[in-house]
Amino acid sequence: MTLPIAQDPDRLRTALDQLAGLAFTKGHGTGNDFILVPDLSGETELAPDHVEALCDRHFGVGADGLIRVVESTHLIEGRDLLEHHPEATWFMDYRNADGSVSEMCGNGVRVFVHYLATRGLVDLEIGQQVRIGTRAGVRTVTRIGEEHYSTDMGPWSYIDPELAEERASDSLVLAAGLADPRPALSISMGNPHTVVALAEDADLADLDLARQPNVEPLPPNGTNVEFVVAADPLFLNGVGRLDLRVHERGVGETLSCGTGACAAATAVRIWAGDRDALTWEVGVPGGVVGVEFIPQADGTERVILSGPATLVSDGTVA
Numbered sequence: 001m002t003l004p005i006a007q008d009p010d011r012l013r014t015a016l017d018q019l020a021g022l023a024f025t026k027g028h029g030t031g032n033d034f035i036l037v038p039d040l041s042g043e044t045e046l047a048p049d050h051v052e053a054l055c056d057r058h059f060g061v062g063a064d065g066l067i068r069v070v071e072s073t074h075l076i077e078g079r080d081l082l083e084h085h086p087e088a089t090w091f092m093d094y095r096n097a098d099g100s101v102s103e104m105c106g107n108g109v110r111v112f113v114h115y116l117a118t119r120g121l122v123d124l125e126i127g128q129q130v131r132i133g134t135r136a137g138v139r140t141v142t143r144i145g146e147e148h149y150s151t152d153m154g155p156w157s158y159i160d161p162e163l164a165e166e167r168a169s170d171s172l173v174l175a176a177g178l179a180d181p182r183p184a185l186s187i188s189m190g191n192p193h194t195v196v197a198l199a200e201d202a203d204l205a206d207l208d209l210a211r212q213p214n215v216e217p218l219p220p221n222g223t224n225v226e227f228v229v230a231a232d233p234l235f236l237n238g239v240g241r242l243d244l245r246v247h248e249r250g251v252g253e254t255l256s257c258g259t260g261a262c263a264a265a266t267a268v269r270i271w272a273g274d275r276d277a278l279t280w281e282v283g284v285p286g287g288v289v290g291v292e293f294i295p296q297a298d299g300t301e302r303v304i305l306s307g308p309a310t311l312v313s314d315g316t317v318a
């Protein structure tokens with residue numbers, strides 16, 4: 001088994017030495033934090049060890065994930081997208097803190113666009129939109145305030161449609177702090193999520209997410225796990241409300257997860273049996289994000305995620 005890089009001084013030293021001089025920017029969306037690496041023409045090799053070393057909170061810069069800012073034309077996935085979406089000239093190359101690749105990051109894409117806008121790489125006034133390439137496809141991001149963005153995240157889908165439609169839950173999840181395994185529903189937002197329904201009187205603070213929750217059966221590509229408690233009353237002035245804590249695939253517990261918020265609102269809405277509830281407010285440990293469902297003629301629903309994006313500092317690897 002490979003040790004985490006923090007426990008392997010030689011691997012850590014080598015990775016950081018190889019990155020000497022690399023410029024980066026630190027940013028976050030509701031406390032979900034990222035290291036943005038501008039590599040506009042795709043010349044920087046970022047191996048999993050490099051990402052893990054930079055994201056380590058004690059020996060590196062520290063972040064939940066790393067986002068390489070690259071023109072779509074400089075990577076294979078980007079060139080594939082450009083064939084049908086020539087306007088998606090920028091690609092969000094997203095990696096988890098452990099160095100693994102993820103298809104999508106809902107908080108990350110807002111921070112990514114805020115970086116492009118504030119560095120003059122795109123012209124984006126409030127009210128304007130930009131199309132961004134990701135491994136989950138092209139996403140449209142609208143600037144709705146100086147530091148606020150909304151993203152059309154595309155349609156949600158069940159990871160296992162047959163099981164889910166039959167039973168409204170497709171797995172059981174056990175985490176430290178839970179007395180018994182709880183029913184859960186796995187939803188894809190481009191990346192995989194398993195949303196766990198806690199008992200009505202449960203306290204999210206009682207969970208210990210330092211250890212990875214056990215999901216049975218585990219979706220084929222692993223999963224991010226969201227523990228949700230619905231507000232009482234669930235709807236206030238027509239807005240559905242819930243709180244969550246999340247254990248992210250490839251990271252651990254984070255203060256927020258944008259795709260996780262979308263998946264959680266989707267699952268709670270299914271459990272509540274109210275397809276007309278289109279607007280949701282999701283509380284995460286690092287703030288609040290908005291989720292909206294837009295029904296489509298073909299029966300699918302597009303999910304719109306909105307929230308803040310903040311850039312904190314610029315640096316260079318020593």
Ligand SMILES: N[C@@H](CCC[C@H](N)C(=O)O)C(=O)O
Pocket residue numbers: 032065096101102103104105106107108191192224248249250251254256257258259260
């Ligand atoms: N924090 C993100 C999701 C990041 C990727 C995730 N860990 C995965 O592996 O799918 C978000 O805001 O969506």
